[in-house]
Amino acid sequence: MLRIEDLHLSFGGIKALQGVNFEARAGEITGVIGPNGAGKTSLFNAISGFYTPDKGKVFFEGQDITGLSPDKRAELGLARTFQNIALFRGMTVLDNIKLGGHTRLKTNVWQALRYFGAAQREELELRREIEERVIDFLEIDHIRKYPITMLPYGLQKRVELGRALAMRPKVLLLDEPVAGMNREETADMARFILDVQEQFGTTILLVEHDMHMVMDICSHIVVLNFGQQIADGTPAEVSKAPDVIEAYLGAAA
Template sequence: MSGTTGGPVLEAAGVGVRFGGIRALDGVGMTLRAGEVCGLIGPNGAGKTTFFDVVSGIRRPDEGRVLLDGEDITRRSPVWRARHGMRRTFQRQQLFGQLTVADNLLVAQEWRGGGGGLAADLLAAPTRRTYERRRRERASSMLHACGLDALAGEYAGALPVGQARMVELARAGVEGARVVLLDEPASGMTDDEICQLKSVIRHLSDQQGCAVLLVEHNVAFVMDLCSRIVVLDLGTVLAEGTPAAVRADPAVRDAYLGPAG
């Protein structure tokens, strides 16, 4: 589990989303702290991906607010959020398949333009060559942390699912991440890849101080990795607490986990 955590980075308060007469989210609130790894679990249709869409700016909530470092970002675009340190992966892979693995990480540092990132690096670096060297060093360091050194020159579109998901995580964490949202990151991975995935997520939280929120149906993975778990059911928070407390909660067992084995 993740170690010591810092102050609040991401906060959601009273978030509500309606699809016609259906309430996909109803008054959902959550706080995520720097260095924390938090799991968001629940049955299919509980509202997990909808919550991710709200937090990442893809969907604007009908009620409630989202704050990043204390600033209300409810109406901010996904691009603005990404420029200010919010990263997300999706259930369906979103790699640049015709680029190499290394180039996927280089692009992740290049696209943000003004407001930090590339612009700040160009101002700080005495030459373009120095900037390029720093950018490649960051990519190389993240590839190493993810165990992807040997795949740096491979085309991302040719990778099997588990390796591709690891590249997505590397791309999300390569530079400037404050919050990382992972949507089913262990899907399609082998047991060995899942062990490596845990190591990388812990690296993001412990070494880089990222706040990590993950949606995942692999309950054993979530229970082992996360220091705190939030359970959604029918668009509301059913339970929240440590893995042990959540696993022991009768309401959670009835709605999602099933009888204790």
């Protein structure tokens, strides 16, 4: 579904990614882990189009998307959330989520001016779908009219997931979805991620520090260390890999 081939990326002298190769298979949850500075965020930015790799390719459903802009990738069905929540803080929950849906509306601004009726119909359909498919699904109906600033952190992260889901993504990239959350919020988010995979069949790639959460919900894990891929396998396989144990013990020392 999403294939990463020999990806290299550097910042001046720092080699953030040095030959990363793996596939996020259709309908599965793949996790990317690694100590601080391992290259996880750089990998996400290269996949979503914010960084251009020095070498290597990104394939989406077999199509080489390495040269495409982030917007074009989003149109193809690649949505992401950010490590630091990127919502419009003064706007309501519903309006933030609707913004995700607008990226896939057929009528653009000029067409909307000419064919006001069609645009209005699309808008109504979008609203209904968002209400049924995203707001109910994420159990955030009671806060739909609230501005983001009034929400606790865990709910803000859920709204950000909602905005990505409103894009009806084929592949969802989650950048540290449970960072900064308490145990209850983490358990809720893990359940929602599993539900997205089960109910919508979405392919999910997530970067996360919380090892327990990654081991619990991912069927496939890629481990990075200093930009290099040191393991790629099932949770049981990677947790036993000597390179992984050494990287984590080294990081903890």
